[in-house]
Amino acid sequence: MTATNPSTTTRPQIGLLLSAVLLVYLGQMTLNPIIAPLSREVGLAEWQIGVTISAAAVMLVLTSQTWGRRSQAWGRKPVLVAAFALATATMTAFALVAWLGMTGVLTGTGLFALFVLLRGVGFGSAIAAVPPTAQAYIADVTSDEQTRVKGMAGIGAVQGVAMIGGSVLGGVLAAFGLIVPLLAVPVLLAIGLVLLGVRLRREAHTELVEQPPRISPLDARVWPFLLAGFGMFTALGFIQVITGFIVQDRLGLDAQTTGLVTGGALLAAGVGMVVAQGIIVPRSSWAPPTLLRVGSTVALTGFAALIPDAGAAVLFVAILLIGLGLGVAMPGYTAGPSLLMRREEQGGLAGLIGATNGLTFVIAPTLGTALYSLWPLLPVILGTVVMAIVAAFVLLHPRFRGTPAAIIG
Numbered sequence: 001m002t003a004t005n006p007s008t009t010t011r012p013q014i015g016l017l018l019s020a021v022l023l024v025y026l027g028q029m030t031l032n033p034i035i036a037p038l039s040r041e042v043g044l045a046e047w048q049i050g051v052t053i054s055a056a057a058v059m060l061v062l063t064s065q066t067w068g069r070r071s072q073a074w075g076r077k078p079v080l081v082a083a084f085a086l087a088t089a090t091m092t093a094f095a096l097v098a099w100l101g102m103t104g105v106l107t108g109t110g111l112f113a114l115f116v117l118l119r120g121v122g123f124g125s126a127i128a129a130v131p132p133t134a135q136a137y138i139a140d141v142t143s144d145e146q147t148r149v150k151g152m153a154g155i156g157a158v159q160g161v162a163m164i165g166g167s168v169l170g171g172v173l174a175a176f177g178l179i180v181p182l183l184a185v186p187v188l189l190a191i192g193l194v195l196l197g198v199r200l201r202r203e204a205h206t207e208l209v210e211q212p213p214r215i216s217p218l219d220a221r222v223w224p225f226l227l228a229g230f231g232m233f234t235a236l237g238f239i240q241v242i243t244g245f246i247v248q249d250r251l252g253l254d255a256q257t258t259g260l261v262t263g264g265a266l267l268a269a270g271v272g273m274v275v276a277q278g279i280i281v282p283r284s285s286w287a288p289p290t291l292l293r294v295g296s297t298v299a300l301t302g303f304a305a306l307i308p309d310a311g312a313a314v315l316f317v318a319i320l321l322i323g324l325g326l327g328v329a330m331p332g333y334t335a336g337p338s339l340l341m342r343r344e345e346q347g348g349l350a351g352l353i354g355a356t357n358g359l360t361f362v363i364a365p366t367l368g369t370a371l372y373s374l375w376p377l378l379p380v381i382l383g384t385v386v387m388a389i390v391a392a393f394v395l396l397h398p399r400f401r402g403t404p405a406a407i408i409g
Contacts, residue, residue, distance in 0.1 A: 012137075013200060021131060021134050024083075025158070025166070026165050026169070032166060032170060032262070037178065041101075041178060042102055044112060046245065049241065050365040053361060054365050054366045055121055055124060056361070059121055060128045061359045065132070065348055067079060067083070067354075068352075070347075071347055072209040072212040075208060080133055084189055084192050087127060091123055091186040091189060094122075095186060102178065124358075131350070135338070136347040139151075140346060146285055149281065149331050149332075150281070152330075153335075155334070156276075156331055157327075163270030166266070167265075209347070215352050221341065222352065226352070226356045228333060231387070232299070232330075233356075233357050234360040234386050235299070236360075237368065242369060243266065246315070247265055268319045270323060272323030276326075280327075289394070290332070292329050293391075294328055295325045295326060295327070299321065300325070300387045301325070302324070333353070
């Protein structure tokens with residue numbers, strides 16, 4: 001069944017969908033500056049935090065395409081409201097568990113299991129619904145390459161804003177104690193839940209797709225983009241979780257100062273992403289292959305600069321370049337294959353992209369933290385090598401030498 005394009009009947013609510021992405025990622029990013037010092041405060045090893053993040057990634061892999069397809073079959077509002085309700089509940093419970101860990105009431109295996117269940121399985125399942133729903137919606141209401149690339153860049157831009165806001169919020173609130181940013185997260189998610197419940201329209205029945213098809217990752221239209229995206233997010237996964245450890249160990253900081261400085265480092269990445277997706281991508285009018293080529297090259301420069309221990313300034317510049325490069329590349333990765341898909345395939349594609357992103361975080365954070373325990377430079381070097389392979393792939397593969405002439409369907 002091919003439904004009527006909603007853009008022809010009602011004004012699209014792209015801004016509201018982007019607000020939902022902003023709030024859910026703001027909640028996630030607020031935790032990032034404190035996750036390393038929190039783990040040490042409650043007595044968890046680096047690898048246990050890696051497993052927690054990987055558990056969330058497993059849920060992204062398992063549920064993203066289902067969420068994306070359901071958003072076309074059931075409607076955006078039911079999917080997003082359910083996701084935000086689950087996220088709010090699990091992160092409220094996570095804040096309580098973390099507080100019990102900091103006070104010594106919960107320790108050891110029990111604490112670790114609850115971290116995995118709440119931050120990993122629960123929150124991972126919830127956040128898996130949001131980007132695919134937003135991506136499928138934008139693909140549904142845009143009708144040309146330039147508009148779609150800008151729309152997909154908007155998703156990345158609000159993620160970058162969330163990285164900036166979360167880095168600032170998490171770092172500043174950490175100065176008042178690690179429990180404060182933990183409590184801020186469910187508040188942000190509850191605001192999103194109310195906003196979506198009140199403001200988001202339900203689609204008319206004629207706008208829904210009864211049986212959205214499942215998209216194969218081996219589809220010739222899709223797999224080169226997925227492979228490039230998998231490589232980019234794998235490289236990022238090796239260093240994202242260990243950023244706090246790098247900051248603390250290279251600069252010799254205590255737990256609370258580490259939260260503040262790590263927030264500053266993540267802020268640099270967010271600035272790079274916002275500049276890329278809020279300014280460079282919309283103004284350049286580059287096609288998806290060009291975005292991938294330029295972005296992967298810039299990101300590779302950042303990864304390479306992160307290898308030497310050259311002080312705080314170089315560390316911050318390296319992370320800024322990584323954010324800038326990935327920010328340029330990501331709209332090419334998400335918009336490129338969508339230009340080759342029919343309308344009823346967009347939900348499945350968006351979910352497949354989300355699952356691919358999640359798959360990289362199944363292994364990379366756990367492996368990155370484990371390798372960091374063996375030799376702190378090892379995960380950084382490995383991330384650099386993976387990024388170099390991606391840059392070579394998008395430069396050489398035939399799929400990235402041309403641009404789709406028109407949207408199908």
